[in-house]
Amino acid sequence: MKEYGYVRVAALSPQIRVADPDYNKASIVEAIRQAAGAKASVIVLPELCVTGYTCGDLFLQDTLLKGAEEALLSIAAETAQLQALCLVGLPVRARSGSLYNCAAILNRGKVLHLIPKTHVPNYSEFYELRHFAPGKAGMEETALLGGEPVPVRPDVLFRCQEWPELTVAAEICEDLWVASPPSNGYALAGAAVLCNLSASDETIGKAQYRRSLVCGQSAKTLSAYVYADAGEGESTTDLIFSGHCMAAENGVLLAERPPFTQGMALADVDLQHLWQERRRMNTFERWENVLEEIEFSIGFAPCTLQRSIEKTPFVPANEETRSSRCELIFTMQAAGLKKRLAHANARHAVVGLSGGLDSTLALLVMTRAYDALSWPRKDIIAVTMPCFGTTGRTYQNACQLARELGVTLKEVNICEAVTRHLKDIGHDFSHDVAFENAQARERTQVLMDVANQYGGLVVGTGDLSELALGWATYNGDHMSMYGVNASVPKTLIRYLVDTYAKTAEGERLRAVLLDILDTPVSPELLPPENGEIVQKTEELVGPYELHDFFLYHMLRFAEEPRKILFLAEHAFQGIYSHEVILHWLKNFYRRFFAQQFKRSCLPDGPKVGSVTLSPRGDWRMPSDASAAVWLKELEGME
Structure with missing residues (x-):
């Protein structure tokens, strides 16, 4: 999975005994x-898991502290052959005499570093200052473990030798709950895994708040x-602890061991996503303070991606x-169209109604705006x-929808007008691109002229998927005075109409x-056979769910x-073969690059999601860009 940017992380809460480092050592190693x-x-x-968090004044007993240090060295030795970076509390x-609540960073049998807790709480049920000193930036402390000095200080970044993008930093409990967690700076200094x-003891409502903190901080x-x-x-x-473990990525909870359950929170984190987002968001500025970096080394055994990949990323899986x-x-x-109509003082709005999904959605939006x-x-x-x-089906559905x-x-x-036009240009009426596009452009001319008759605006019906593939006639259905569907993909349009229904x-x-939803997607530019649609879009350009x-x-x-x-094969396993996905992926890149000229002059339209193709907003691309390097990467993958 490393080649695709994934690293697997785990959060566990082993069963322990309070003040029994030897027992806890065995449980932690397991x-x-x-x-x-x-x-x-x-x-x-967890925090202080070698001794237990609830030892109270036993933390002032050297016997317990010595036992904890010996247990830690045994944990490091017994896990030396494992390919992992381990964090143990x-x-x-x-050596100065202060006692710290620490995260020990273990790798290949060594204790690389000790991260002290920065924010030590001493309110309500917490009284940690009775025992522990807070860690501070710039502190120069060490501890002797097995006769060897190990640094004790925060503000350290751990970087993987084999994969430099795998950068890790640690904080402890309360550090997350304060107004400015240390992890803010760690992330700005380059830590991708916090x-x-x-x-954290369990009280009513705390699990939900804890979950929101973890997800919010990752975002x-x-x-x-x-x-x-x-x-x-x-x-x-006095307290109850639930073993609530989580792993979140950029605001999304990937894995959770809910309170009072067994198991672990195991997740495949996409480091490529995180680094790409940091490059994209120019307000994510590198911290001025450069952290000390400590290298660690692990191997990455081949494994199967366990992360769920949604087949329809634009469409939430949960029905509610x-x-x-x-x-x-x-x-x-509707809000976008409402503003445009009011601003233009256009009391009439014109739409071409085909009996298909896109024009249906546009009309529904128009009625809501009105x-x-x-x-x-x-x-x-x-x-x-x-x-x-x-076809009779789409014609009747269009008429019925307008009436209802x-x-x-x-x-x-427009049959007579298109026929006359084709004769005028000397066309032989073969079913080629000119035959199809003549109809689309005639329809646009009719709409524009009707809008002029009434002093109104033409509302476009084309959607985001069609814009990506260039599945529109230039200066035909490609053009309007306001495109309400411009940032809505085809897979989502179906659910929008279904929700309205x-x-x-x-x-x-x-x-x-419902009958419109059941009708095959088609531009209906070729004559039907036996009254049925013969020109089915997805047979020509590929399944919209893939695109x-x-x-x-x-x-x-x-x-x-x-x-x-790789992700598509994972998401569509058992639905599309490798060959089919690869075929349509190549087709997607060819069409996407070749059709940018249509996107460079799009009408205005509202942005509703995180992915849009407006040349004035999210997507700036030259119309002459080549797809060669993208297609080259797919060569030999048959």
Whole structure:
């Protein structure tokens, strides 16, 4: 997985006994071996787990402290052959006489460093200042472990020799809960994996807040945040510990061991995503203070990606989340159109209604905008323009939809006009590109002229997926006066219309929407056979679910072609073969690069998601750019 940018991390909470380092040593070693057996490369255990967090004044006993130090050396020795960086919590006596609550960083049998807790709480149920000194930036402390001095200080970055992008830093429990956690600076100094060794007791509502802290910090620092919490075995004299362990990446919770459960939080973190996001966001500025770097070494055994890869990254898998997302998108589209209509003082809006998904969504958005403006829906003019490829099904659905929504329906049959035009240019009526595009351009001319008749605006229907593939006729359906669907991908449009259908008032409106959803996607520019659509878009350019997947990973995370292929095979396992995915991925790159000239002059349209192709916003690309280097990477992968 390393070749695709993934590192596996683990957070565990072993069962311990309070003040029993020997017992805890065996439990910790077993936990580390369990995580290493699961191919974890970074393994995080809880705060003070070698002794237990709840030892109280026993922390002032040299017998316990000596036992903890001996146990740590045994843990390091017994895990020396494991290919991992391990973080273990224990109390440490510094040579100055101060006692610190530390994270010990273990690798290949050695204790590389001791990170002291910076923010030591002494409020409510916490009284750590009774025993521990806080760590401070610039401190020069050491501890003797097995007769060897080991540095004790914060502000240290650990970098992997074999993979320099794997950079790790650690903080302890309360450090995350303060206004400015140390991990802020660690991330700005280059740490991509932030680890927290914690002993956070459980109270009502705390797990949810803890989860939001971990996810929020990973988002704010553009990092992976691995959190291991103390659990079973801690004293229950006054507090309860739940062993709540988590791993988050850039705001997303990847893995969780929920409170009072068993197991570990094991996650595959995408370091490539994190570093790409840091490059992309110019406000993520490198910290002025340069941290000391300590190298560690691990091997990366081959393993299968365990991370879930969504087939439809634009569409939330959870139905409740999906419904609320669709409602928000409807609102955003309508708000954009509402502002444009009001600003242009255009009381009429014109749309070409084909009986397909895109124009259906555009019309639904238009009705919502008009309702918000308290304008009559009859001022919306839906124009149906049958021609050579129009089927009875789509024609009837277009007419029925317009009637059910209460808009003005205008029919303009363009067969005669297109026929005359083709004769004028000496066309032989073969079913070539000119034959198809003549219809699309005639429809656009009709719409523009109707809009001029009424002093209105033409609302575009083209979607994000079509823009990516260039599946539009230049200066035909490519053009409008405001494109409400411009940043909505095809896979999401289906759910938007479906969501509207589920809440539609009236059975007839619901029925026509459902039939539109069931109609094959087609531009209907070629004559039907036996009344059925013969020109099916996905048979020509490929499945939209694949192209939307490619588009998302290419634009959102700047993934390399070979990684997109790897992720697509993982996501669509059992649905599409390697050969099919590779074929359409190459086709995607060819079309995406060749069709940029259409995107360079797009009409205005609202941005609703993180991926858009507006030349004025998220995507700046020369129309003459070559796809050669992207396609070259896919050579020989058959």
